[in-house]
Amino acid sequence: MLTLRQMRYFEALASTGHFGRAAELVHVSQPALSAQIAEMEKELGMPLVERRRGATILTREGEDLLPQIRQILAMTEELHGRARRRRGVLEGRIRIGIIPTVAPYLVPRLIPHLREHHPAIEIELKEAVTDRLIGELLEGKVDVMVAALPVDDERLDTMALFADRFFMAVASNDTDVLMSPLTETEIDADRLLLLEEGHCLRDQALAVCTMAGKRSLVNFGATSMATLLQMVSHNMGMTLIPEMAIETETGRNDIRIIPFAAPQPARQIGLAWRHRGASRADVEALAEAIRTCSDGKSA
Template identity: 50%
Template sequence: MIRLTIRQMQYFESLAETLHFGRAAAGCGVTQPALSAQISEMEAQLGLRLFERGAGGVALTAEAQALRPRIERILAELRDLESEARRERQVLEGRFRLGVIPTVAPYLLPELLPRLKQRFPHLQLEIREAVTGTLLEETGSGRLDGMIAAEPLDDPRLVHEILFRDPFHLAVPEDEAERIAPPVAQESMALERLMLLDEGHCMRGQALDICGKVKPVAMESFGATSLTTLLHMVAHGMGVTLIPQLARASVQMLPSVRVLPFVDPGPSRTIILAWRRTNPRQADFAALCAIARDAQRSLAAAAAA
């Protein structure tokens, strides 16, 4: 009879995520030999080879890849059960794993994290920055408790709450700002030089939607994995890019970049907090929504000053 333990499944989940025995063991709070022994025992009980171990590192076998979603679902249900059993605890207390997309994290978190630390001193917050597709999978499987991203999200496992509307602006080189003549129409020829984030970033699709009738020609030549990189490219006259209102205060510190508004009604994105339907931590999500909105209002005030 196969008798897998919760501990073995937790170790499997950690190793499948990190693909490194040392990091997996550290994440589980055990020694590497202890984790390795449990993984070997799990393989023996299942009669399967789950991980390929070699000089090049660790890789999941096809059998492990097939098994991984089922183990993640089991562990997610167990975590939800534990949360339900601890409803007596205070709001936002204990471990909370939050995912945030890269075009939100660097701008919202500096305002959000100090507020959370001050108001919820017993919160053990873990932050995961990744693109939307990765966060969807990890939130849906239970590896994250919640995620902050932009609409739309198409995953029946999740529900969400709108946090705020985040208008877009156009960042242009300082010496080109007068020629572009704000406010900028979505049909402006200036958008032909629009530089985009790489594939996988939701802002790439949003940027293309905003372009209207203008096809960006720069997108074939340029791409970046971060908005910060794009802004430095703008500062050196390589093109223009979209920036969300959240990032405006940071952009204003770049002397060679000018931020221009769009013609009303301007384009925007909607930022949301999403979580699994089965997650019982409703009070936590409500509190997190409220404090995230407060952080955004502070950023908007700083950008307007």
């Protein structure tokens, strides 16, 4: 008889295409995951995956089975969601997805706060770019996501949390003279460093650049804010930095932070969740905790 565990493992393998990464995703050893997939194939009497060096692909039978398994897992998660809504606020498991340009600055404050004020909570965190988190939210792999708004999907509800202002980071020994406060027309788009494709902060930086009327951009995509700021500190360019990242990322003397003139550009940080997923009480309690851990900012 097939088990939900086997189906979760199979779905993870289908999503990652790799036994090792799938095992990490579901928090088990690779041999344990491989054994469960083998048991699943034995139970069904057909091969579900082709095992190749360095990668795994689904067989035709596996491809046909995948949508049904995802539907079963989503329905199971819906049942768990209904049970959660009957419990107390923020009790039991809650799976939170957070975008990479928020997670390093929010999580160290948020997790201790939640554990102190909601001791019955079980927290699972997933850090990923917005599009991937939306997919995992819709598939029932996470219950709520923290991201920059808007999150445009009619199947999701959203709630604004706070505005996170943008600043410009330049090297302390940068030879270009930038006025403070900075206006968009003073941005040298030729020196603007960006995160790689898929990060919403990249799109937000491009929006500011477009306001400056310039199209030429440095052809480099960093994977993290820390990488961008290392490049900035070596006078390789400039980058937008969200206010929430300044304290963590710029505790040294080789970077200068320049504010923008009013009205300052900013991103709106908020929550998104499935219509019938997380309970409203849980969402509101989580929103209150995030605002508290974000220096009391409000929407």
